[in-house]
Amino acid sequence: MRVNTVSFKNKNVDVAADVYFPPGFDPTEKYPAIVSAHPIGSCKEQTSGTVYGKRFAEAGYIVLAFDASFQGSSGGEPRHVEDATWRVEDFRCAADYLVTLPYVDEERIGVFGMCGGGGYTWTAAMTERRFKAVATVTGVNMGRLMRQGDMTPDAAIKTLEAIAQQRTAEARGAEGRVDGFLPPSVEKATELGLVPPLHIDMAEATEYYKTPRGATPNGTNLSLFSSMAATVGYDAYHLAEHLLTQPLMLVVGNKPGEFGAYRDAFTVFERARSQDKEVVVIPDVSHYDLYDKPEAVEPALAALIPFFGKHL
Template identity: 40%
Template sequence: MSSKILAVSAASLMSVTGFSHAGNGSESQIPITSLSAFNQTVSEDHTVTKNSVSFKNGKIDMAGVLFKPARMQEGKAYPSIVVVHPGGGAKEQTASLYAYRLAQQGYVALAYDASHQNESGGEPRLLEDPTSRVEDARSAVDYFTTLPFVDHKRIGALGICAGGAYAINATMTDHRIKAVAGVSSFNYGDGMRKGWRGTGTADELHATLLSVGLQRTAEANGDQPMLLAYVPDSTKGVTEPDMVEASEYYRQASRWKLDSQPNRFLASSNDKLIAFDAFNGIGTLLTQPLLLIAGSDAGSKWHSDRAFAEATSASEKELFVIPGGTHMSLYDRDVGKAMPKLLAFYAKHLR
């Protein structure tokens, strides 16, 4: 097993990965920092096709967007990557941005809505259930195996934020996934138990559990479900820098706001999230190659640090730190700094 931690300046990314021109997802590409700009870019790019698809997760109909190279050779099977969106996100946002960049480089890439959320089915609506989220990723792999142009032996996974931890957890028990990468990974269970920066107290945790119990009792006796915001609806009064950026990203129409995503989840999700640990067993179960990418200034970087430290059985592992990067910068403006490392990683393990 090999492992390493890299902190590489933006200027040296090209020499590290060997990518040297603007069409390869490198830092020289102009960042796409809004949903409208992304949709326009994709519509004008004739090298990539984008199609709405559906697949099954048990009885649930899952909604996805499939990105493919436009000039695929008939009869050829291509390496493919499942892309898992953040908590509170949707397939059209950063998951599609990464999927699109991967398709530009010859990969088939699938972004999809989590079950119970957005255009995917599942009741109750707006549930953030980590067990379901992990099964979503496995079901996406199932879907890949039904496509004749996908090489079943070259399937990878990529997740952003909570999706990064969900993707890693799915890979631990689904060895059809040959390599996994997490960008700004956020282990939702750790985050709920310890707070965004890992400084939460036991009293705060138990207060949350008490409120969940009271809410479940109220709903069992006829009250309406309570909905909570994933991120602040506005930046007013918000002091946590990552949450300021998150609010701008998700809630401003000039950024990546999606009208169909209400930025809400069921309060009754919290007990499930608190009981979940995406990295439990990672030292034994994860044998595939692992790449973690995090910003040096991200309040969530400690999640990537933990995964890197505990993934002792991974055949190869690397923590790639982007100086000056934040949690949210890797959703859009620093995607060009992450892509060369991702492309080198998947080229090595899926080509």
């Protein structure tokens, strides 16, 4: 398969992306396109590009799988920023790039996101009308997850207080605090008690990102703590009942985990103004099964590819 590495601008940041081309690509023809966004702490070389992006391209789409600003192969300093505002703007800039390509049909651009990238996908689609169809796999509202924290009533306030203290320290010359989302190994996760069924998502995330199954150099699962305040205040559901009108498909597994993708899908489904919307629940499948396991990915694609085919 032909894959070109490109970049586009988000303000002063160079956003790195891979463009996947369909079989028999003819640059004189017009093709539908899909923007594909990676999970939190991930990169385009993992599930959003090499699994779903590749398969969408095989189905006839130009696919733009990008790394978030400040992450992966994209530019931006400081590194490991997880800022919801920047993440959503990346999508708009991706659309800007696609409409400059003569072989992309600007009236047939869809958007797709995984995990936290899925939550940003919902938000981006609300204000980016060039996206004509919206689909996510195991999408998560990162703001809700950040506010949930340790599940105590004041979890969000405690997080914001800690961020404020860290920003003060950095303003006075301290080093930035970079946190890992996950334990360093499956063995460490087990030692910490992060095991199913109570901690199915943490256990399976560690098994995906910290073993040869999914590990890549740019899939760091790191975040600059002082950059997280905007994400604590972010809500992927906000204004969905007014602005999320495009056809919408939400794919989840039926094994709910602590990251909350299952409930987020049904919340967005209920709130979205879209007339054509569907939640697809894959049986006997968890959040991280949907990243790369054929028994989860194949039924997801069996729903997603016809969905995009209908609306693009």
